[in-house]
Amino acid sequence: MIDLAFYDEHRLMLEGLSGLVSGTSDLRTVLACDDRNLLLQKLKLIQVHVLIMNMHEISIRSLNLIVQLTISNPKVKILIVSVIESEEIVLKAIKAGAKGFLGGDSDRNDMLEAIYTLRNGHDYFSKSITHLLLNRYISGMQTDAIDQASGISSLSSRQIEILKMWSESYTNQEIADRFFISVRTVESHKNHIMQKLNLKSTVDMVKFAIKNNIIEI
Amino acid sequence: MIDLAFYDEHRLMLEGLSGLVSGTSDLRTVLACDDRNLLLQKLKLIQVHVLIMNMHEISIRSLNLIVQLTISNPKVKILIVSVIESEEIVLKAIKAGAKGFLGGDSDRNDMLEAIYTLRNGHDYFSKSITHLLLNRYISGMQTDAIDQASGISSLSSRQIEILKMWSESYTNQEIADRFFISVRTVESHKNHIMQKLNLKSTVDMVKFAIKNNIIEI
């Protein structure tokens, strides 16, 4: 049984989208939500395997929500549904932590396939999106490699937590206290983060955090 | 019995949207279409009372389609569904021939209500849209994006130079060498900057530099 959450700012679409999985035996909608804050709140309480999120607009707000969700619920696979198919938005969504993307050419069956694929730990992109990605990165490059392209998703949830707090101007000591770990451990995490992202200085770390919507400025 | 047609470029949404009227006794979906030309073609052959059309984007293309439909099928009432709620798009859609508009705050019941209302020859606008239209007459819009006296002007040119270089990830030593001054002096400058701007940490200094366009990210 796979537990699903749906998010769409448009109630009508939300109802329509979630209605598409009725009639399946192994998919269960445990949450359908049209409010961003409610979503974040509920996800803390309810177990969800896949979150289907409709993205209407190319906005920092939308990307930010994905990042927030990724940070607060690293185990939840995020499936983006959108008619918007610009390279920019797709790549940014992936970078923000989305694991799947359904373009305008997708139908109900594609969505179901995407859900199963995500549940199994793989990425899923509809044909149009795959073409888009291939055009940019020529052939041979796999989607998993895009994740690794020094994006937020290459970091562990702990590392993201640390990076977030530090970028919000907390000191190592404060972070250590908050998480009940040693200051040395915080330093270690930061070292590992910088290694992974290939950053030379902590200043770069702040910039990375801003670029990737981990913090607001 | 009311005959409905659905149009959405996004198949997934199309299926979702049309699925919402199943379970009603007096509404019948006679057409669900994700292709613009096919829609125009089919409408010549099939009798349709209300056309529900999802509008993803603010484009001439979309508006054009409404106009074409209005011209070729004057009896078909067009109900627009869209999360886009700019005055511009709503007014243009109405002008183009739409008889109803469902905003992001609408749910299934609103859609059903809208369908019946349109069938009876009246217009239907969801609450958010009505507000939008009313606001137009009430207040002359004001976008105050001009503020932020921001302390950058309180910094001396030397201080800005130092801040800029440091925010570009140079070390104190590198900055000192560049300006032929002591590392301690660089530190002093940074201290003074933080005092002036009332910043608690160097992380805040990076953010300040970004906010004030002293550096690019």
Added chain:
DNA sequence: TCTGTCTTACGTGAAACACGTAAATCTGTT
């Protein structure tokens, strides 16, 4: 089971920070 990553943590020397003090210089005003 083995391998890799995550999380935890320490050691050490260098660099940066916090906070105070202070002299020489520049700048605008009386």
Added chain:
DNA sequence: AACAGATTTACGTGTTTCACGTAAGACAGA
């Protein structure tokens, strides 16, 4: 010219963070 105030320069001292290496236990996937 004389004075006040900000600027630029710099140091002292103690604390914190950084850089780089090492490493052990936990945990998950092949």
